[in-house]
Amino acid sequence: MKITIIGTGYVGLVTGACLAELGNDVFCLDLDEKKVALLNAGGIPIHEPGLEEVVARNREAGRLTFSTDVEAAAHHGVLQFIAVGTPPDEDGSADLQYVLAAARGIGKHMNEFKVIVDKSTVPVGTAEKVRAAIQAELDLRSTYATFAVASNPEFLKEGAAVEDFMRPDRIVIGVDSTPEGERARDLLRSLYAPFNRNRERTYWMDVRSAEFTKYAANAMLATRISFMNELANLADKVGVDIEAVRRGVGSDPRIGYSFLYAGCGYGGSCFPKDVQALERTARGYGQELLILRAVEAVNDRQKSVLGNKVAQRFGADLAGRHFAVWGLAFKPNTDDMREASARVLLRDLLERGATVAVYDPVAMTEAERVLQLDLTAEQLARVRFATSPHDALSEADALVIVTEWKAFRSPNFERIKAQLKQPVIFDGRNLFEPSTMAELGVEYHGIGRSVLTHA
Template sequence: MNVTVFGIGYVGLVQAAVLSEVGHNVCCVDVDKVKIDKLKQGVIPIFEPGLTPLVKTNYDEGRIRFTCNAEEGVNFANVQFIAVGTPPDEDGSADLQYVIAVAKTIATHMDSPKIIVNKSTVPVGTADKVAETINDTLRSRHSDLSYSVVSNPEFLKEGSAVADCIRPDRIIVGTRFNDNKLQIQDTFKELYAPFNRNHDRIIFMDARSAELTKYAANCMLATKISFMNEMANIAEKIGADIEYVRQGIGSDERIGYHFIYPGCGYGGSCFPKDVQALSKTSEIVGYKPQLLQAVEAINKHQKNKLMIYINQYFKGDISGKTFALWGLSFKPKTDDMREAPCHVVMESLWAKGASIQAFDPEAMEEAQRIYGNRTNLTLMGTKEAALSGADALVICTEWQNFRAVNLNLIKDTLISPVIFDGRNMYEPNKVKKLGIDYYCIGRGLSISTPQI
């Protein structure tokens, strides 16, 4: 099949690469000429394991192409994916201007029937808004071309997006009540047949349910994280060890072990934005989303947790001190720093007059892009180099590179042998026996904090 993808960001590029890998012909359209030119040269704008060879191979073999020409993209295929960003507006709602702009572009250039597929994460009712835009644009052209609008949300995890796309656990397809459901179902069965061989993963439903399914999934996962952070804070106060608690509840198959690791808060492009967007949607329809508001409030508090420890340890006097910081991305296996906990830590330390020596296996260029050249931020070549001359170590991301470390080297290098660990990377008793003060999340044997 021929497929066009508008928006060659994280979701669009991964989806395009995987579709081309299984034999579909994909035309990628983006307004960013620099990005398109680099993609043609084999330069991939994001770090995602397995993505670069996939894009390069399929581009060389002619199954994927890149262009800024919207008309070319519209006329390339009958199936048109919209995968542009939906950033949060000032009030927390999703900004749909880019989605609507692409819908208008498709309607402006289409010369045959189209299936327009919302791949972007969008509020409930967006499929209807896209349809209205297309209808109005076609009417202005005096055109009676037929079209369908489908909600086909993505469920990719950064760091394993290629694998998730190749082996999806479910494929949600939402249709509008007045569209040709049988034609759409046949199209998507053909499109996703290579990913649907062992058992039927496609779930057909109405468009609004599909749109809500995406938000509900991310909000459920965010809720599990915030719940576990709430338990960690309680464990800290009563002298329990949250690691034992995690093992105890995770062994219950109704709960499971996924997303119950306490830490210094969740980040990324999805969870923070989607919790806010669904909360805003709920308020618009007259429902107070108490649980979602609590999830967001707990996460905001948790991102300040490391600073609570740091202020307590140094008695509020950190001006002139230097902190080694390990981990800039919001999670391992990505260079994405959007809403990463490190932002709160770094900006709070700078506000108090401290300096930072940071290291991350993949996000150094992104940190440079965001913060530029600052006298109080030095990006170091290795995690060991970040320790040199530092008063303390702060860990914000659970990279594998940080798990097996020489604790004696840390003790001997740091001016004050103390670790503030936002990801519970080490066994507290082992660290303490070496004479290192170790502050982590919810492990009562190793920390003592004031009332929060």
């Protein structure tokens, strides 16, 4: 099947590469000439495990093409996937300028039936706006061509996006109950047939419900994280081990264990902006989503927990103090620094006068870029980008762990103790057991794991 993907970010590039892997003829459009040149030269613009190999294999096989040619893209696929960014606007709503620009690009050049599939995360009602934008362009050209607009939201986790796409737990598709919508249903059913051979994974619904489902899913997951983080902060005060609580609560099949881990806050490109966008949609209809407002407030506060713990231990004035920071990306297996908790921590430490040495397995280049935006020149001068985890530890007063990379889970604690000025670890992801740290002679500060101090 001929498919066009508009946008080569996380969603677009993974979607295009994986659909090509299934044997489809995929044309990926992006207006960023440097990105397209990089992709055509065999590189990829993001870190995503397994993606580079899939892209290379399908480029070489001729099933995956990258171009800036809008007209060629519009003519190529009967299925036109819009997978461009929807960043938050100033008021928290999703900015649809790139989605609507993509729609207009299709409308300017299409001459036959097309199915426009909104793959980007978009608010309820976006399909109607996309439909209107395309029809306006057809009217300007006095061209008659039928089309359908469908919603097929993505449920990909950064760091596991290829696996998630190739082995989906569900496929959500929204289509209209019109003749064009039925044609869209048939085409999308055929496209996703390989994923439904063992069991039916596709959930069919109307377009608006599909758009809403994506936001509802992310809002629920964000709520679970913030709920557990708020309980963890109380656990620290009353002498409770939040890990024991998590196991006890998660054993209830109505609740389960997923997304109940306490930590230093969620980040990335999805949860923060999607919670804001859903809140903004509700306000547009005169409704306040009080739970989601609390979820966002708790998460904003949680990102300062590590900095506050450091200040409680070493004092509010950290001038003359030096800290090692392990982990900069918002989660493992990605170099994505969007809304990363490490950015808040570093600002906190530097504003208090400290110096820091930072290390991340893959996000160092991206971290240098975003920290130049976050920090003053004077603050940036107090940041050293280390070459390894142990290089970061040299002469540090304490180690602060922000991202739960596998490489950090089983470190050489004797070496850590030897390199630090004093054996103090602040663990923002609860990687280690407090009792084990006590036996090793390490002063350990987790999130909601201060039970030993109350024994």
